[in-house]
Amino acid sequence: MNAETATRPPQAVAPAHLPGGASADAPADARADAPAHARASRRAEVVAALAPLLPAHALLWQREETVPYECDGLTAYRQQPLVVALPESEAQVAAVLKACHALKVPVVARGAGTGLSGGALPHAEGVTLSLAKFNRIVAIDRAARTATVQCGVRNLAISEAVAPFGLYYAPDPSSQIACTIGGNVAENSGGVHCLKYGLTLHNVLKVRGFTVEGEPVVFGSEALDTAGLDLLSVVVGSEGMLAVTTEVTVRLTPKPQLARCIMASFDDIQKAGDAVAAIIAEGIIPAGLEMMDKPMTAAVEDFVHAGYDLDAAAILLCESDGTPEEVAEEIERMLAVLAGAGATRMEVSKDEAQRLKFWSGRKNAFPASGRISPDYMCMDSTIPRKRLADILMAIAQMETKYGLRCCNVFHAGDGNLHPLILFDANDPDQLHRAELFGADILETSVALGGTVTGEHGVGVEKLASMCVQFSPAEREQMLALKRAFDPAGTLNPGKVIPTLHRCAEYGRMHVKKGLLPFPHLERF
Amino acid sequence: MALAGRAGAPQGVAGSTPTAAASGMAPGFATAATAVSSMATAGPAQAVAHEPALARLVDQVRAARSRKGALDIRGGGTKAFYGEPVDTARPVEPLPLAELRGISSYEPSELVVTVRAGTPLAELEAALAEKHQCLAFEPPRFGGDAAGGGVPGGTVGGMVAAGLAGPARAAVGSVRDFVLGATMLNGRAEVLSFGGQVMKNVAGYDVSRLLPGSLGVLGVILEVSLKVLPRPPATTTLRFDLDEDEALKRLNAWGGQPLPLNASAWWERTLVVRLSGAAAAVQSAAKKLGGEVIEPAMAEAFWRGLRDHRDEFFTSAEEAVQGHASLWRLSVPSTTPPLKLPGEQLVEWGGAQRWLCTGAPAPAVREAAAAVGGHATLFRARDKSAGVFAPLAPPLLRVHRELKRAFDPDRVFNPGRLYPDL
Numbered sequence: 036m037n038a039e040t041a042t043r044p045p046q047a048v049a050p051a052h053l054p055g056g057a058s059a060d061a062p063a064d065a066r067a068d069a070p071a072h073a074r075a076s077r078r079a080e081v082v083a084a085l086a087p088l089l090p091a092h093a094l095l096w097q098r099e100e101t102v103p104y105e106c107d108g109l110t111a112y113r114q115q116p117l118v119v120a121l122p123e124s125e126a127q128v129a130a131v132l133k134a135c136h137a138l139k140v141p142v143v144a145r146g147a148g149t150g151l152s153g154g155a156l157p158h159a160e161g162v163t164l165s166l167a168k169f170n171r172i173v174a175i176d177r178a179a180r181t182a183t184v185q186c187g188v189r190n191l192a193i194s195e196a197v198a199p200f201g202l203y204y205a206p207d208p209s210s211q212i213a214c215t216i217g218g219n220v221a222e223n224s225g226g227v228h229c230l231k232y233g234l235t236l237h238n239v240l241k242v243r244g245f246t247v248e249g250e251p252v253v254f255g256s257e258a259l260d261t262a263g264l265d266l267l268s269v270v271v272g273s274e275g276m277l278a279v280t281t282e283v284t285v286r287l288t289p290k291p292q293l294a295r296c297i298m299a300s301f302d303d304i305q306k307a308g309d310a311v312a313a314i315i316a317e318g319i320i321p322a323g324l325e326m327m328d329k330p331m332t333a334a335v336e337d338f339v340h341a342g343y344d345l346d347a348a349a350i351l352l353c354e355s356d357g358t359p360e361e362v363a364e365e366i367e368r369m370l371a372v373l374a375g376a377g378a379t380r381m382e383v384s385k386d387e388a389q390r391l392k393f394w395s396g397r398k399n400a401f402p403a404s405g406r407i408s409p410d411y412m413c414m415d416s417t418i419p420r421k422r423l424a425d426i427l428m429a430i431a432q433m434e435t436k437y438g439l440r441c442c443n444v445f446h447a448g449d450g451n452l453h454p455l456i457l458f459d460a461n462d463p464d465q466l467h468r469a470e471l472f473g474a475d476i477l478e479t480s481v482a483l484g485g486t487v488t489g490e491h492g493v494g495v496e497k498l499a500s501m502c503v504q505f506s507p508a509e510r511e512q513m514l515a516l517k518r519a520f521d522p523a524g525t526l527n528p529g530k531v532i533p534t535l536h537r538c539a540e541y542g543r544m545h546v547k548k549g550l551l552p553f554p555h556l557e558r559f
Numbered sequence: 560m561a562l563a564g565r566a567g568a569p570q571g572v573a574g575s576t577p578t579a580a581a582s583g584m585a586p587g588f589a590t591a592a593t594a595v596s597s598m599a600t601a602g603p604a605q606a607v608a609h610e611p612a613l614a615r616l617v618d619q620v621r622a623a624r625s626r627k628g629a630l631d632i633r634g635g636g637t638k639a640f641y642g643e644p645v646d647t648a649r650p651v652e653p654l655p656l657a658e659l660r661g662i663s664s665y666e667p668s669e670l671v672v673t674v675r676a677g678t679p680l681a682e683l684e685a686a687l688a689e690k691h692q693c694l695a696f697e698p699p700r701f702g703g704d705a706a707g708g709g710v711p712g713g714t715v716g717g718m719v720a721a722g723l724a725g726p727a728r729a730a731v732g733s734v735r736d737f738v739l740g741a742t743m744l745n746g747r748a749e750v751l752s753f754g755g756q757v758m759k760n761v762a763g764y765d766v767s768r769l770l771p772g773s774l775g776v777l778g779v780i781l782e783v784s785l786k787v788l789p790r791p792p793a794t795t796t797l798r799f800d801l802d803e804d805e806a807l808k809r810l811n812a813w814g815g816q817p818l819p820l821n822a823s824a825w826w827e828r829t830l831v832v833r834l835s836g837a838a839a840a841v842q843s844a845a846k847k848l849g850g851e852v853i854e855p856a857m858a859e860a861f862w863r864g865l866r867d868h869r870d871e872f873f874t875s876a877e878e879a880v881q882g883h884a885s886l887w888r889l890s891v892p893s894t895t896p897p898l899k900l901p902g903e904q905l906v907e908w909g910g911a912q913r914w915l916c917t918g919a920p921a922p923a924v925r926e927a928a929a930a931v932g933g934h935a936t937l938f939r940a941r942d943k944s945a946g947v948f949a950p951l952a953p954p955l956l957r958v959h960r961e962l963k964r965a966f967d968p969d970r971v972f973n974p975g976r977l978y979p980d981l
Contacts, residue, residue: 257932258890258932313668358817419669449758489759505762509763517764
């Protein structure tokens with residue numbers, strides 16, 4: 036289970052949020068007899084088609100066997116898949132895809148299941164294609180600084196394998212001990228060092244996989260570009276809706292000789308936000324630049340005892356990496372900027388142990404929230420950095436409006452905000468208010484010039500918010516793009532791009548409650 | 560003002576007032592809302608209404624579509640030599656973007672600039688230089704005939720559509736890696752925005768990153784948001800006398816070390832490398848690598864000439880192309896040993912890009928690139944009958960055709976410019 040897993044319960048999900056209009060809160064098997072019978076017969080048909088293609092242990096369909104696959108890191112959304120297939124070779128993946136395509140069965144590919152937006156939520160009438168067995172590092176090319184790994188290899192395992200060569204794989208999502216590279220490709224995962232080192236897309240050279248028809252396909256290459264349209268750019272971040280990834284070639288980065296971190300306190304959020312802008316304006320691209328607000332600092336200090344300043348309105352962590360000379364120079368420059376921006380306290384890590392201590396709180400923000408509240412909901416919007424104080428003040432107002440507390444951690448360097456809304460899911464009203472609170476944060480982020488998801492993906496969780504961010508014509512263009520890869524629409528259907536109908540439903544739902552902040556939005 | 564704001568932004572401004580009022584928003588949020596309204600821009604529909612230049616483009620696309628004609632999208636006219644010729648089977652009219660000019664917004668502390676497609680690249684680079692920032696991927700600036708209506712150095716739209724990057728590409732990334740968002744016009748004359756103005760954005764498919772290198776076949780790029788970077792505080796250029804094999808070995812070995820290696824070029828037994836970054840890091844790396852330090856003014860002229868294809872290799876190649884030779888761009892894995900092909904070669908990008916001026920037949924060049932996992936582009940040639948871009952594998956070709964259909968169903972934009980049947 037991912038460290039960032041939200042702990043929302045299954046019972047509170049509105050059916051309107053679910054893909055394909057299926058109801059996931061009641062197991063399909065428990066529905067009226069006729070549909071249950073139809074589903075059982077469809078399952079028998081799919082099992083009969085797949086059984087000859089896979090070893091017996093690689094095909095699961097009994098309820099107790101498929102339960103572990105009913106959700107990903109977004110546990111609020113659950114759905115029993117029709118069948119789970121666990122292929123062990125690319126030939127088996129191709130065969131399963133061909134069979135599913137012939138039967139028009141939806142296919143949902145799945146890695147470690149650490150995703151936070153329900154991208155790997157099973158389809159009620161579909162096959163969940165678990166790629167967990169693709170866990171082999173295929174090749175490490177030290178001279179070319181590349182690693183070719185199967186899609187089920189964990190993010191951190193790549194860095195561990197290449198460490199003897201002084202190299203590492205730069206993108207480092209917080210779930211990196213568990214999440215797989217295939218999942219990272221699906222989500223275009225980020226991490227705390229994106230500003231300097233980029234996202235998954237910037238660190239992946241080649242993706243090998245299969246089309247929905249089961250045909251082998253390669254996007255990108257071991258060269259720096261390929262002929263034709265840059266399809267790798269859309270495949271990375273497509274949440275498993277365009278192709279199934281089985282093997283990934285990543286670019287490796289030389290490990291910096293040294294990293295040091297400054298922990299700076301501010302008595303005012305606005306000043307901390309201005310300090311971030313001032314560092315960038317100074318021409319510095321820090322390796323990491325993270326912020327925590329006061330409630331978050333209190334929660335993590337109680338958990339990790341890192342010596343955070345509990346009086347500070349905001350704490351900034353600014354990291355520099357490179358050669359010892361480079362780091363010394365950059366730390367001096369950052370200290371001067373931070374002091375000029377009104378930092379009330381500054382401390383530079385003296386050694387690696389202290390640097391990791393500074394980071395321990397930030398890395399443990401999610402479990403620390405779990406200690407102070409029965410449940411929390413993690414949001415993931417991105418805003419232009421200069422809007423930080425605006426969004427934090429708006430969130431403070433929302434705390435009053437919805438009667439719930441919220442802690443904030445912020446990838447300040449790239450504008451990616453993770454508000455953690457605290458609530459008790461045993462109280463249905465609190466859960467309802469938490470959902471409205473979350474939607475309000477996302478819509479405010481869009482109004483401030485940002486986006487509804489910075490790194491966690493749309494999945495099923497943010498389908499409604501996509502209606503706010505994109506016009507009907509833009510959404511239709513994205514659906515047309517999907518059809519270009521997947522004409523039958525059976526690859527992870529119902530995720531990422533909401534249909535016009537769904538957006539209209541969302542509009543009605545919110546208008547009725549009088550809470551929709553965009554009453555003039557065009558609807559169909 | 561940006562050409563087209565996010566779909567929700569204008570409505571959001573209007574709509575956030577009642578929400579704020581209902582919840583008794585503090586003055587802080589009122590400030591935010593005011594700031595939003597000053598920042599937010601008209602949605603696509605309003606933008607068309609308020610932008611005569613854009614409205615004219617939309618009309619032209621509609622007209623071309625209804626008469627079943629095609630449009631040849633024109634920026635600065637500096638890269639007409641590149642790619643396939645536009646298919647003239649149907650009547651083709653030019654679609655000039657010169658009127659769509661200007662920087663819509665530039666926030667140095669956000670490291671983001673939003674700029675209209677017809678803006679001269681030189682104008683954008685000058686604005687960035689004023690704030691000590693730059694386009695780190697160093698797009699090439701080709702000539703251009705100002706008297707004939709061209710834009711010397713090209714336009715921002717042309718830079719994105721061609722997707723070409725300069726000497727620093729291997730170290731910093733390509734055009735695509737710096738595109739954060741784009742507003743475009745598709746073949747149905749719809750104004751669409753994808754991506755955004757923020758560094759991290761995974762909302763939906765990133766169509767904006769599909770545009771670099773598309774040569775206009777998916778639609779008209781109207782405006783792009785680009786990530787910009789501070790100019791490196793220090794730069795040093797070193798020169799080594801090495802044969803190609805040894806140069807490639809060294810480049811790949813250095814690439815695996817934490818060195819501020821920013822660009823490289825090898826030609827005629829000479830390897831030149833550029834180090835860029837913090838002064839201390841550049842100094843210590845220069846000491847470690849050795850070689851002869853090139854005087855800064857001379858070094859700058861060298862890299863500029865290489866970037867803009869005005870140095871000796873490229874100017875002689877252009878001359879040779881007037882005869883029977885062709886200039887090829889081979890994109891290969893950086894560790895590929897010296898390619899045994901006749902003609903002159905210049906190696907860039909740490910070994911990953913090899914320019915070849917040769918009279919060798921196209922299949923031989925294509926096969927040599929494909930054999931090592933790369934591809935070859937016929938960059939400059941009088942005879943392009945061999946095809947400019949390497950042929951696509953069947954599943955990729957199918958996706959290309961379907962994408963063309965999805966964005967431009969009537970093949971209005973630049974038909975044939977990327978591949979004959981797109």
